[in-house]
Amino acid sequence: MSIPLAQLSFLDLLRGFVAVGRRMSITQAAQDLHLTQSAVSRQVLALEDRLGAKLLVRGYRSISLTPAGEQLFGVANTAIQQLQDVLAELDTASAARPVRLTASIGVTGLWLLPRLKKFQQLRPGIDLRVSAHNRVLDLRQEGIDLAIRYTSRVAVAPGSTHLFGHRIAPIAHPSLGVRSLSGVERLAGYSLLEYDDSTYPWLRWSHWLASNGWEAARPKSVQHFNQYDQVIQAAVGGQGIALGRLELLQEQLDTGLLEQVGPSLRSEPSDHAYWLVRADEHPREHVRLVANWIEAEAREGQRSAAAHPC
Numbered sequence: 189m190s191i192p193l194a195q196l197s198f199l200d201l202l203r204g205f206v207a208v209g210r211r212m213s214i215t216q217a218a219q220d221l222h223l224t225q226s227a228v229s230r231q232v233l234a235l236e237d238r239l240g241a242k243l244l245v246r247g248y249r250s251i252s253l254t255p256a257g258e259q260l261f262g263v264a265n266t267a268i269q270q271l272q273d274v275l276a277e278l279d280t281a282s283a284a285r286p287v288r289l290t291a292s293i294g295v296t297g298l299w300l301l302p303r304l305k306k307f308q309q310l311r312p313g314i315d316l317r318v319s320a321h322n323r324v325l326d327l328r329q330e331g332i333d334l335a336i337r338y339t340s341r342v343a344v345a346p347g348s349t350h351l352f353g354h355r356i357a358p359i360a361h362p363s364l365g366v367r368s369l370s371g372v373e374r375l376a377g378y379s380l381l382e383y384d385d386s387t388y389p390w391l392r393w394s395h396w397l398a399s400n401g402w403e404a405a406r407p408k409s410v411q412h413f414n415q416y417d418q419v420i421q422a423a424v425g426g427q428g429i430a431l432g433r434l435e436l437l438q439e440q441l442d443t444g445l446l447e448q449v450g451p452s453l454r455s456e457p458s459d460h461a462y463w464l465v466r467a468d469e470h471p472r473e474h475v476r477l478v479a480n481w482i483e484a485e486a487r488e489g490q491r492s493a494a495a496h497p498c
Contacts, residue, residue, distance in 0.1 A: 202264050204231030205243060209261040212251060286315040287478045290327075291336040294416035295462070296320035298436045300336070303485055310481065314474050327467035333475045335465040336482070349464040349479070351486035352435040356390060358450035359432035359441070361424055369429075369450035372402040379409040379428030381419045388460070390453070391416070396431055399453050420446075435462070438489045462486075 207217035218228045236243050243257035253261055291300055327335055360366045380393050389395050397405050413419045423430040440446045464482055
């Protein structure tokens with residue numbers, strides 16, 4: 189007859205006993221378990237006390253199993269080895285699962301993709317899959333592990349990590365020769381690249397011009413785009429001046445692909461920022477590593493912006 193499951197309260201003691209039986213050495217068993225010799229000895233003594241039977245014969249510099257010890261070791265060693273094998277398979281399967289990350293099309297193209305090569309070199313064994321969407325996805329329902337979201341502090345999911353805020357400023361390719369928009373008249377010779385999305389009015393030229401008292405500006409032309417990454421691609425191509433989200437474009441600014449040509453506007457404390465959202469409060473190892481990398485890249489971008497202020 190088997191004992192009730194509730195009485196198997198000494199499984200951790202069995203682990204210590206099995207480690208000793210495998211090595212026939214308390215010293216080596218302690219090394220395997222990352223414990224002290226005295227801790228392993230106490231485990232075996234506690235198990236013997238619990239069972240009311242001697243399991244080991246302790247000699248001067250040797251140990252051996254008693255008949256009861258041999259009987260218990262044969263069964264316990266097999267069971268624990270099976271557990272080790274199954275858990276190893278589960279760990280491998282979990283580690284092999286791809287890490288799924290979602291972000292907006294703009295964040296993916298401007299901030300994430302330029303950094304992915306570095307991540308692949310750093311963590312070649314992690315299968316990271318990026319899904320670019322401008323709609324907000326339900327992470328659990330869609331099977332997504334992480335999301336980079338542009339949202340307000342009051343709306344962000346609990347446990348999310350603040351990556352960076354945003355500053356909005358005119359940016360252009362150096363070939364335009366804008367240098368600095370020092371006055372409203374400087375806009376007359378240039379085309380403005382406009383992001384046609386009324387969701388975030390602070391990304392519109394009308395907001396930036398009004399904030400600087402330049403409502404009377406008369407640019408050469410205004411080109412309209414429905415995706416933010418298209419706006420930046422047009423700016424990189426020298427087609428005009430765009431309003432850049434500086435934190436997203438730090439790498440392009442550092443490399444000279446783009447340059448800031450006008451004063452920046454920092455969002456209000458209640459406004460939106462970029463956050464890393466986790467689907468699981470306690471994610472598996474590969475998800476944790478990807479999250480750590482994203483946070484480190486965000487910190488590095490902030491340090492770069494502080495060292496090379498525009």
